[in-house]
Amino acid sequence: MKITDVDVQVVNLPLTNPFTSSFETKTGETRTVVRLRTDTGIEGWGETMWGRPVAELARKLATELVGTSPFALEAFHRRHHMVPFFHGYLGYAALAALDVACWDVMGKATGQSVTDLLGGPVRDEVPITALITRADAPGARGRELAQGLAEYAAKVVGEGGFSAVKLKGTNDVRGDVEIMRELRRALPDVELRVDPNAAWSVPDSIRAGLALEELDLEYLEDPCTGIEGMSQVRAKIRIPLCTNMCVVRFEEFAPAVRLGAVDVIHGDVYKWGGISATKALAAHCETFGLGMNLHSGGELGIATAAHLAVVASTPVLSRAIDSMYYLHADDIVQPLTLEGGRLRVPTGPGLGVQVDEEKLAFYAAANERDGDLTG
Numbered sequence: 001m002k003i004t005d006v007d008v009q010v011v012n013l014p015l016t017n018p019f020t021s022s023f024e025t026k027t028g029e030t031r032t033v034v035r036l037r038t039d040t041g042i043e044g045w046g047e048t049m050w051g052r053p054v055a056e057l058a059r060k061l062a063t064e065l066v067g068t069s070p071f072a073l074e075a076f077h078r079r080h081h082m083v084p085f086f087h088g089y090l091g092y093a094a095l096a097a098l099d100v101a102c103w104d105v106m107g108k109a110t111g112q113s114v115t116d117l118l119g120g121p122v123r124d125e126v127p128i129t130a131l132i133t134r135a136d137a138p139g140a141r142g143r144e145l146a147q148g149l150a151e152y153a154a155k156v157v158g159e160g161g162f163s164a165v166k167l168k169g170t171n172d173v174r175g176d177v178e179i180m181r182e183l184r185r186a187l188p189d190v191e192l193r194v195d196p197n198a199a200w201s202v203p204d205s206i207r208a209g210l211a212l213e214e215l216d217l218e219y220l221e222d223p224c225t226g227i228e229g230m231s232q233v234r235a236k237i238r239i240p241l242c243t244n245m246c247v248v249r250f251e252e253f254a255p256a257v258r259l260g261a262v263d264v265i266h267g268d269v270y271k272w273g274g275i276s277a278t279k280a281l282a283a284h285c286e287t288f289g290l291g292m293n294l295h296s297g298g299e300l301g302i303a304t305a306a307h308l309a310v311v312a313s314t315p316v317l318s319r320a321i322d323s324m325y326y327l328h329a330d331d332i333v334q335p336l337t338l339e340g341g342r343l344r345v346p347t348g349p350g351l352g353v354q355v356d357e358e359k360l361a362f363y364a365a366a367n368e369r370d371g372d373l374t375g
């Protein structure tokens with residue numbers, strides 16, 4: 001079987017609420033969508049983070065994929081191992097779009113789900129995390145903000161059945177600690193996390209970490225920058241540390257372990273360059289006794305389905321994953337099933353998703369008109 005052609009589109013989709021972190025506020029998401037066609041008439045879909053620069057690189061890499069087998073993925077990654085060196089996240093993202101589309105083809109060609117190709121399911125549903133940001137209590141400040149966010153989070157958890165809540169932190173360290181206290185008061189039984197995306201200094205992270213200890217957090221995510229800073233914080237506080245910022249490639253794994261910088265590492269198919277790389281990260285984490293979870297960069301249905309296949313087939317991925325899937329106002333695939341805060345893992349061949357081509361065209365036109373919203 002050979003790949004005969006590849007098309008790449010960029011879509012803009014709105015979020016139900018603005019999403020605020022320590023470095024951005026976004027009201028929608030831009031994603032790159034790839035379709036492979038083969039000489040046997042099979043179509044495979046991939047989706048990755050960000051827009052036009054990733055799409056341009058994916059188109060370039062795709063020209064070399066044409067004429068090759070979708071099963072020859074290791075050779076594809078080997079040929080392009082310098083792409084992330086030169087292009088950083090853009091490189092990982094572009095490779096991942098094509099990688100995921102090849103997995104979709106491999107599943108459809110063999111009549112198996114990607115989960116089955118990856119070793120088979122150890123779970124058939126995946127809990128996701130309620131993501132709370134300051135934009136969820138617009139205009140509120142101080143105590144009113146902390147209480148407003150706690151009330152909002154309790155409503156989201158009550159209605160959606162989520163078992164974990166993550167606050168996107170900011171450089172307002174005291175404010176973040178106050179919000180976390182209110183969240184714990186309102187939600188005594190959920191797993192709680194806070195993630196300022198490295199906006200806190202090392203001393204502030206230690207001070208905040210000591211104050212947060214009594215709240216029994218599942219983990220504190222990227223309080224500060226770098227392996228060195230994280231290891232200083234980890235030595236002083238009794239809350240597990242998680243990262244999707246100081247260990248973002250395999251070269252950083254060994255120094256992070258040696259310096260004791262982290263307890264839980266976030267994978268992400270689109271930031272680590274594909275499905276096999278994310279599975280390899282899981283093997284590293286298991287070998288070294290670390291926890292692992294998945295980061296979310298705003299995946300729509302195609303990309304979410306690939307994340308679900310990885311989680312479904314990987315025992316160490318036992319926590320509620322980050323997923324912005326439920327925050328999108330619409331999707332380009334028939335909606336995935338979300339019930340009781342859990343996404344059901346699709347079981348059909350390949351990724352098991354049905355792309356709605358009318359919606360794809362509609363949201364691609366939005367990107368043509370408005371340009372990229374993220375990335």
Ligand SMILES: O=C([O-])C(=O)C[C@H](O)[C@@H](O)C(=O)[O-]
Pocket residue numbers: 021195197244295296297298322
């Ligand atoms: O750890 C996280 O939640 C992130 O880094 C998510 C970012 O805030 C998110 O906006 C993204 O990557 O699109």
